[in-house]
Amino acid sequence: MMIPSLSFITLTVLSVVILTAAPAADAVSSQVVLDIAGHPVQSNDQYYIIPAKIGTGGGLIPSSRDLNTQDLCLNLDIVQSSSPFVSGLPVTFSPLDTKTKLVQLSTSLNLEFDSTVWLCPESKIWRIDHSVQLRKSFVSIGGEKGKGNSWFQIQEDGDAYKLMYCPSSSTVACINVSLEIDDLGARRLVLSNDQSFTVEFQKAYDSNSNCHLESNSRMFPFIISLWYPSS
Numbered sequence: 417m418m419i420p421s422l423s424f425i426t427l428t429v430l431s432v433v434i435l436t437a438a439p440a441a442d443a444v445s446s447q448v449v450l451d452i453a454g455h456p457v458q459s460n461d462q463y464y465i466i467p468a469k470i471g472t473g474g475g476l477i478p479s480s481r482d483l484n485t486q487d488l489c490l491n492l493d494i495v496q497s498s499s500p501f502v503s504g505l506p507v508t509f510s511p512l513d514t515k516t517k518l519v520q521l522s523t524s525l526n527l528e529f530d531s532t533v534w535l536c537p538e539s540k541i542w543r544i545d546h547s548v549q550l551r552k553s554f555v556s557i558g559g560e561k562g563k564g565n566s567w568f569q570i571q572e573d574g575d576a577y578k579l580m581y582c583p584s585s586s587t588v589a590c591i592n593v594s595l596e597i598d599d600l601g602a603r604r605l606v607l608s609n610d611q612s613f614t615v616e617f618q619k620a621y622d623s624n625s626n627c628h629l630e631s632n633s634r635m636f637p638f639i640i641s642l643w644y645p646s647s
Contacts, residue, residue, distance in 0.1 A: 449519045449570050449577065451617045457519040462506035462530050462620035468576035469614065473497060475504020478529065478536075478557050479602060489536035492557040493545070496595060496603040496613075505529045506620035509570075510561060524567045524582060526559070530620075541566055544581050544607065555581075555593055555605035568593070578612040 449457040457463060464475045474497035481491035497504055512524040519525065529540040536557070543559025543566045546552075559566035564584040570577050571590075579593040594608035605613065 447520050447522075449521060449617065451619050453619065455619070457509065457617050459511050459517055459519055459525075460508050462508055463617045464503040464620055465507055465579075465615050466503060466618055467496070467614065468573075468616045471500055473603060474499050474502040476507070476605070477502075477504045479604075481554065481604075489538060491545070492536060492538060493554045494542065494556065494605045496605070498601065498603065503618065503620075505531055512567075519570065522569055522571055524569060524584075526561045526566050527568055527579075528561075529557070542568065552596075553581075553591075553607040555607075573612055573614045576614045576616050578614055580612075581607055 451457055451463065452466075466475050467473055476494050477497055478492045479495040480488050481493050506529070508528050508530045509519050510526040510528065511519060527542040529542075531540065534540055538558035539560065540557060541559035541561060543556055543563070545554045545556040545558075545565075547554060567582050567584055569580045569582045569590060571580055572578075580590040581593060582590040591607045591609065592612040593605055594611040595603050595613045596606045596608075597603050
């Protein structure tokens with residue numbers, strides 16, 4: 417009987433190892449969030465959150481909920497620019513697992529606007545603000561890393577992604593972040609059990625980006641004119 421050579425046995429073992437490891441590698445990579453260029457989204461890098469459907473508005477920016485006040489920092493919610501040529505302010509993602517560099521699907525993370533100039537006393541971290549008076553839950557500014565009302569997740573939504581609010585309590589299910597157009601035409605991010613806001617992620621200052629609002633811009637009050645549809 418012919419005894420297999422050592423080289424043949426070695427090649428056979430290596431083939432088994434590779435074929436066994438391949439599905440595991442694919443499973444891991446499928447859990448990584450990708451930007452519009454197909455690159456993994458990196459924690460603490462800057463990204464624009466833009467609508468997945470072209471021509472349905474632009475990126476995300478802060479906006480006061482009360483237009484009757486001169487305090488532009490009062491009740492700062494997050495809204496979508498009505499102009500598709502405005503990419504908004506860049507955002508960074510901070511996963512609960514600080515050891516990971518890649519942003520994973522369905523994992524807890526904090527979101528934060530990344531602007532070196534910030535004229536408001538509230539933090540740039542996203543949070544959920546439950547308005548009893550309006551009976552709505554807004555995505556707002558002024559959160560704190562690690563707090564229950566500042567935990568979000570990215571999940572798949574068709575060929576793109578959606579944001580979800582996922583409280584730290586395991587007894588509360590995740591809720592979709594959606595868009596609601598108010599009486600003045602502002603597209604506010606709110607929580608919804610029925611609708612979602614399908615988004616993509618574009619690395620900030622990519623050559624393919626639209627009109628940028630530079631993170632070191634000193635024109636924070638001026639960009640209010642970009643937050644609402646022109647009258």
